[in-house]
Amino acid sequence: MTMDGAVVVPGTTMGAQWVDDVLLAGPASDVCFSLPAPVDRGTLRRLxxxxxxxLAESGLRAGGAAALRLPPSIAFVTHLLAVWRSxxxxxxxDHRLTDYEVRRAIERLVPQVVVSPQRxxxxxxxTFVDIDTDVASYSGHPAGTAHAVVQLSSGSIGPSKVIGRTSEDLIEEILRYTRIDGVPVRGERIVLLPSMVHVLGLxxxxxxxxHAGVELVPPTRLTGDAILQAIALxxxxxxVLGVPVHLGLLTSVQEPPRLPQFKRMTTGGELVPASVAQAFEDKYGVPLGNMYGMTEVGVIGTDLFGEHRPAIRPVPGIEVRAVDGELRIRRPESPYLGPSDPARWSDGWLRTKDAGVVDDKTGLVSxxxxxxxxxxxxxxxVDLTEVEYTLGTLRGVEAAVVVYDGAITAYLQLNEQRDVPVLEGELAGLLASYKRPRSVRLLDQLPRSTTGKLVRDATVLRKAAP
Structure with missing residues (x-):
C-alpha cells in the first residue's frame, strides 16, 4: 500500500520468453486474425x-505496469503482448468505463504508463475497431507483485474487485484448453464476440x-447477419464464442443460410434459458456448448457438446467441491490484490459465491x-435462480431477471409478442404460488454489464422498466 492508500500492484513476469514461446511461436505466414484483411504471425510479431x-520510450520498465484503456483492436492485442514481452x-x-471510473482505477493501481485512444x-x-493510441507516462512505481495481468470483475452483483493472475497461471489455463474435447484446433476458426478485456474473450x-494456431475472426458488426457472414468467410x-446476449442475435435471424462450416457455439457468463438453447439448436443444427468460469481462475468447467445442460464437467487440473451448498475452487493463493478477504479466499480454496452441487458418481457440477x-x-x-430458469422455459422469453425488493419481481425480455397474464398463467402450472413473482415487467432490453451479464440490481431494473 502507498501512503495515500492506493494499492501498488505492478509486478514482474517471465518477460519475453513466455510470450514468444507460448503465444507468438509458429510459421510467420500463419494467419492470426481476419479483420477481414488477414494479419499473419510475422506481422503481429513486428507490431x-x-x-x-x-512503451519503453514512455517509461515502462521491466517490473512496471501499463494500464490499457483500449477497445478490442489490433492496438489492444499488440500493446498487451508488448507489455508482457517487456x-x-x-x-x-474496459474502454466503456466512465472517465471517473478509469481515474479511480488508475489512482488505485498506479501504473507507469497509460495507453488510451487518441480520439x-x-x-x-x-466488435473490432481501428484506432491510434496515446501512451502517457504516469508514475515511476517499481514492481510490487508477480501478476502479469490485473482485471476488474464485472460488477454485475456489486462493486468490482481487483484480480491479479500470473503468467504461470495464464499458461496453465491455456494448456488446460488443449485438453478439453471439442475446443477449436489448428486450422479452425473462432468467431470472437466477447471483449478481450474480460476473461472469456481474453x-x-x-x-x-x-497458442493453438486458431484463426480469430471478429465479425464486422455485432449483429446476427454479420456473425453469419464471418462464419461464411x-x-x-x-x-462462435460469446455470451447469452450474442446467442439472441443468432436466434433472431429469420432464415439463416446453410453453413456446413458452422461447428458449434459456446457461451459463458451465465446459464442460457432452456427455450433459447432449444431454439438455437433447432435453427442451426449445431451443438450449443456451455462454459463456466470466473475472472479469478478462468475456465472451471465445460459442456461443449450440450450433453449435460445445465451441468458442466470440471476441466483437467481444476478441483471443485461443494461446501454447505457453495461451490469452491482449489487455488493455492488469493487472486485478489490488497489484504486477503477470508470471505472470498481462505486455506487454499476460492469461494465462488455460487450455489451448486457436485455429483459424487459423475463429477458433474450443477x-x-x-x-x-x-x-x-x-x-x-425461494431460490430466485429457480424462478428465473423456469421463466426461461416459457415460449418467447429470451432473458429473465428475478429480484426480491419486498416481493418477488420478474423482469423479462421477450423475442415475440406475449401477454403478461398468459405468461403468468403458464408459470402457475410450473411453480408453487409462493415462488411466483408478484409483478412481471417487460423490457425491450434488460440492462447488462460491460461483459454482457444481466444486471440484478433492483434499483437499476426499476429505472429501466417502463
Whole structure:
C-alpha cells in the first residue's frame, strides 16, 4: 500500500520468453486474425516489437505496469503482448468505463504508463475497431507483485474487485484448453464476440487462439447477419464464442443460410434459458456448448457438446467441491490484490459465491445460481435462480431477471409478442404460488454489464422498466 492508500500492484513476469514461446511461436505466414484483411504471425510479431519500443520510450520498465484503456483492436492485442514481452504487467480497463471510473482505477493501481485512444471510440455495433493510441507516462512505481495481468470483475452483483493472475497461471489455463474435447484446433476458426478485456474473450479467445494456431475472426458488426457472414468467410470449421446476449442475435435471424462450416457455439457468463438453447439448436443444427468460469481462475468447467445442460464437467487440473451448498475452487493463493478477504479466499480454496452441487458418481457440477439469490417469502425459502430458469422455459422469453425488493419481481425480455397474464398463467402450472413473482415487467432490453451479464440490481431494473 502507498501512503495515500492506493494499492501498488505492478509486478514482474517471465518477460519475453513466455510470450514468444507460448503465444507468438509458429510459421510467420500463419494467419492470426481476419479483420477481414488477414494479419499473419510475422506481422503481429513486428507490431509487438514496435509497441514495445514505444512503451519503453514512455517509461515502462521491466517490473512496471501499463494500464490499457483500449477497445478490442489490433492496438489492444499488440500493446498487451508488448507489455508482457517487456516484463511488465497489463492493467485491463474496459474502454466503456466512465472517465471517473478509469481515474479511480488508475489512482488505485498506479501504473507507469497509460495507453488510451487518441480520439473517442465511436459507439455502435462494431466488435473490432481501428484506432491510434496515446501512451502517457504516469508514475515511476517499481514492481510490487508477480501478476502479469490485473482485471476488474464485472460488477454485475456489486462493486468490482481487483484480480491479479500470473503468467504461470495464464499458461496453465491455456494448456488446460488443449485438453478439453471439442475446443477449436489448428486450422479452425473462432468467431470472437466477447471483449478481450474480460476473461472469456481474453483467454478462451485471444490467448488460446494464438497458442493453438486458431484463426480469430471478429465479425464486422455485432449483429446476427454479420456473425453469419464471418462464419461464411471461409470453408474451414468455425466455433462462435460469446455470451447469452450474442446467442439472441443468432436466434433472431429469420432464415439463416446453410453453413456446413458452422461447428458449434459456446457461451459463458451465465446459464442460457432452456427455450433459447432449444431454439438455437433447432435453427442451426449445431451443438450449443456451455462454459463456466470466473475472472479469478478462468475456465472451471465445460459442456461443449450440450450433453449435460445445465451441468458442466470440471476441466483437467481444476478441483471443485461443494461446501454447505457453495461451490469452491482449489487455488493455492488469493487472486485478489490488497489484504486477503477470508470471505472470498481462505486455506487454499476460492469461494465462488455460487450455489451448486457436485455429483459424487459423475463429477458433474450443477450451478444453481448466486447464494444471495435465496430469499425468504412468508417463512419459506425461494431460490430466485429457480424462478428465473423456469421463466426461461416459457415460449418467447429470451432473458429473465428475478429480484426480491419486498416481493418477488420478474423482469423479462421477450423475442415475440406475449401477454403478461398468459405468461403468468403458464408459470402457475410450473411453480408453487409462493415462488411466483408478484409483478412481471417487460423490457425491450434488460440492462447488462460491460461483459454482457444481466444486471440484478433492483434499483437499476426499476429505472429501466417502463
Amino acid at each position: 509487438v516489437r514496435d509497441r514495445q519500443s514505444e 516484463g511488465g504487467q497489463a492493467i485491463l480497463l 473517442p471510440v465511436p459507439s455502435g455495433l462494431r 483467454v478462451s479467445g485471444l490467448l488460446y487462439g494464438l 471461409s470453408e474451414r470449421p468455425a466455433t 450451478v444453481k445460481g448466486r447464494l444471495d439469490s435465496q430469499v425468504s417469502v412468508d417463512g419459506m425459502k
